[in-house]
Amino acid sequence: MERTYWKESIIYELYTRSFKDSNGDGIGDLRGILEKIDYLDYLGIDAIWLPPIYASPNIDHGYDVKNYRAIQPEYGTMEDFHSVLTAFHQRDIKLVLDFIPNHTAQAHEWFQQAKTSKDNPYHDYYIWQQAKSDGSPPSNWTSHLGHSAWTWNEQTEEYYLHLYSDKQPDLNWDNPMVRQEMKAIMRFWLEKGIDGFRIDAVNVISKDRRFPDSDKDKLQAKGEKYFKNGPYVHDNLHEMISELKQDFEFFTAGETSAVHDHDVLNYTKPDREELDMVLSSEAAELANQEKDKYKSKTWSVPDFREVLRKWQKDVGDNEGWFGLYLSHHDAPRMVSTFADDGKYRIPSAKLLAVLLHTLRGTPFIFQGEELGMTNYPHFDSIDSIQEQEARSYYNLKVTEQGASKTVIMERIKKNTRDHARTPMQWDTSRHAGFTSGDPWLPVNPNYSEINVQAGIDNPDSVLQFYRKLIQMRKENPIMVYGELEIILNDHDQLIGYIRRLDKEEWVILLNMTDKEALYDIPRECVEDWDKKQCVIRNYPHVDKDDRLRPFEAVVYKYRNDS
CATH class of the missing domain: 3.90.400.10 (Oligo-1,6-glucosidase; Domain 2)
Structure with a gap:
């Protein structure tokens, strides 16, 4: 497999609006990023992904672009952007911008x-x-x-x-002038020196232009089978990216949904000259109902295992590549969704970190994830919600369909993406050190316990554990390029897998539940199990060799020289 820096990188999603406010208006900005750039260097990440910072009416917080070549005034100026880019590059941190090619703002x-x-x-x-x-x-x-x-x-x-809000009309990618405009916009930012793009909703840019009715669509939006992975999506991506890569070195991560067998390979195999990696939100959405993302469903460890199996299917020997993320700005906090944000918050946050950094693919960390930040507890009315999709859902269900306000708000309270967008928790000062003014979203009241300074001061914190994992991955190519085999396939509590590279083998074991879990490693999978050495674990000491404590995660390595 070809070795590249973006496969070996750790990428950090920095949600500008909620990261650090420098001027007291309650909204994070570019100068705020400059104030905290030493922290990003301290964490050890290799690249920053910034969600949209373009001029926008803010119907969808930047994903409705009014001007692709201008900075949203509340974030700062183009001069501020250049200062951030320069500061990143001085610390050998690459900068990835979000690119929104499917639609513009109505105001464009x-x-x-x-x-x-x-x-x-x-x-x-x-x-x-x-x-x-x-x-x-x-x-x-x-x-x-x-x-x-x-x-x-x-x-x-x-x-x-418009596949999203009526204020976000879809662009016509069948028009060559639109494709030229998109390439010109990317070229504009590449000439400024950025290092890559996270491409939003990339697999919906090509539609079935017959626009057929859909009567048996199981997906959330009716008609998805006619506008996802459409007829010319691969031609369009190849045309756009292959041309630009003749003049610039950069990498692309394409956000997708409803990807199927071999789609990762089709989008990312190098000789196709399309995307470098695919991002999928499937893991984050595992606890959602298929047709209604605000309805929750019970998920199981086997369900999670199958998502991982699907992620890994076209990665590795087939030369496809995957960007791995659990948390991101469009989903609730993962420690509150798939782990335990109460009694076992610290070990379960560390367990999710082990999962993220030991799979095959490029890890993406979402800001605050490295602190074990949790869902905000007080989204009690629709007036407290900022995200447009949740507000639209409330209006549809309550105002138009007459559903119970209490029932609908309970769904939104649990699943709103605003949980991920509450301000970064820096210290124990007012508003967690995010702003001197009134924050655009409320700060989680647990900031007095969960914050960056506390994480720096405590050697056993979630933050320090992330730093160790990041360093471990950088020092061990097996974590990037090693083959992956899932084991313990019938276990209802554990997820286990083996990474192999040359003669080296590592075993990763994760107890995804709040109960002790017994296990027995099949000797046909791991012949030299008695020679194992613990690389990292999220509990301070070994308990028993054949069991894991609640939300315990352990990484073993050993040599197989036969």
């Missing part, structure tokens, strides 16, 4: 022109269709916000497509 100049006339040269930058004979939308597709994916435009007497 292209759409403002496009909606005025069918003859306007920008009209074909977006996707328009005539109404059906009865005046209804062209198809029954629904957006990710639950309503029709089509909105009527009076000026041209036709519908435009």
Whole structure:
């Protein structure tokens, strides 16, 4: 397998809005990043991913772009951006920007022109269709916000497509001018010196232009099978990325959903010249109902094991590659979802860290994950919620369908992505040291216990454990390039796997439950089990050799010289 720096990197998602506020307006900004850049260096990560910092009406906190070549004023200026980029590079930290190619803001100049006339040269930058004979939308597709994916435009007497909010119209990637515009925008930022892109919703840029109705769609948004992994998505990506890579060295991580067998390979095999890695939110969504992300379901260890198996399927010998993330800005905190944010918060946060850093793929850490940050406990009314999808869901269920406010708020309270967006917890001062003003989202009240300074001061903290794992991965190529075999396939509590590279073998064991778990390693898998040496574990000492304590994680290595 070809060895590259982006396979070996640890990438940190820094959510600018919630990271550090430098001017007291309650919103994180670029100068705030500069204030805390030494912390990022201390953590040991290799690259920073910034979600959108472009000029935006903020309907979707930056994923509705008004101007791809301007900085959102509340985050700072282009001069501030250059200062951040320079400071990162001085510390040998790469900078990855979010790129949003599927849609723009309704306020973007292209759409403002496009909606005025069918003859306007920008009209074909977006996707328009005539109404059906009865005046209804062209198809029954629904957006990710639950309503029709089509909105009527009076000026041209036709519908435009939007897979997200009606304030985020979809671009027409069948138009070569749109593809040229997207390449030019990427080139603009590459010329400034950035090192890569995380490409948002990358597998929905190509749609089935017949726009057929969908009557048996099990996915969350009706019609997804006609707009995910569409007919020209690979052609479009190859055209865009292969051309730019002739002039720049950079890497791409494509956010996808509804990826199927071999999709990772199709998107990331090097000779296809498309993406370098695929990101999937499947693990973070394991506890959600298929058709309703705000409804929770009971998940099991075998369920989690199957997600991992799917992630690993096309990675490695087949030359595909995967970006690994559990936590990110669009999901609740993982320690509150898949572990225990109470009695076992510290060991379970460390267990998830072991999982993230010992699988095959590039780990992505979301800010605060390295502290073991938890869900915010007081999202008690819809007025306390910022995220547009949750607010749209509440309106759909309560206002339009008459569902119980209490039931719907309980769902939102558990699953809103605002949990991930509460401010970073720096210290025990007011608002956890995030801002001198009033924060845009409330600070979790547990900041007096869970914060960066406490993590630095305590050698057994979650933060220090992350630093050890990051260093371990950097010093041991087996964690990056080793083969992976899942073992203990019938165990209801443990996830286990073996990493192999040359003659070296490591075994990773994770008890995903709050009960003690017995285990027996099959000797046909690990012949020299008695020679094992513990590399790292999330409890301070060994208890018993054939069992793991609640949420215990252990990494063993040994040599097999036969």
